[in-house]
Amino acid sequence: MSRPGRWISPAWLLPAMLLAAVTAQAAPACVEDTLPGRLADAPVRLCVDAADGSAPRYTLWLADAERIAGEEDAVVGTGLQGDWYGHPLRLHCRAEGAVRRCDLSVDGEPAWNADVVIPNG
Secondary structure, eight states, rough: OOOTOOOOOOOHHHHHHHHHHHHHHHEEEEEEEEEOOOGGOOOOEEEEOOTTTTTEEEEETTEEEEEEEEHHHHTTTEEEEEEETTTTEEEEEEETTTTTEEEEETEEEEEEEEEETTTOO
């Protein structure tokens, strides 16, 4: 609070703005959905974290548990593997500018796909 006749120094403003900018950049880009078909109603969440300038890291949660995680070179190359109660999972993505087009297969069959947009990607 400022008293009459005094001005508030904006010296705290720059550090606060920098912290807000870093915090905003640190948030991963995520897509949430439910799986269709025989896996209906299973919640799926895919996040791509490219915050610190290093290679983007992909994390997929299925039924609220982390099932697949790895770096972009693997997910764009051969794909990332995981398991869901004995069902093999495979996540494969293509990088197209700031958009990551990702496909998830379960038991070797296409199960879900999503586009994840990475801000400043």
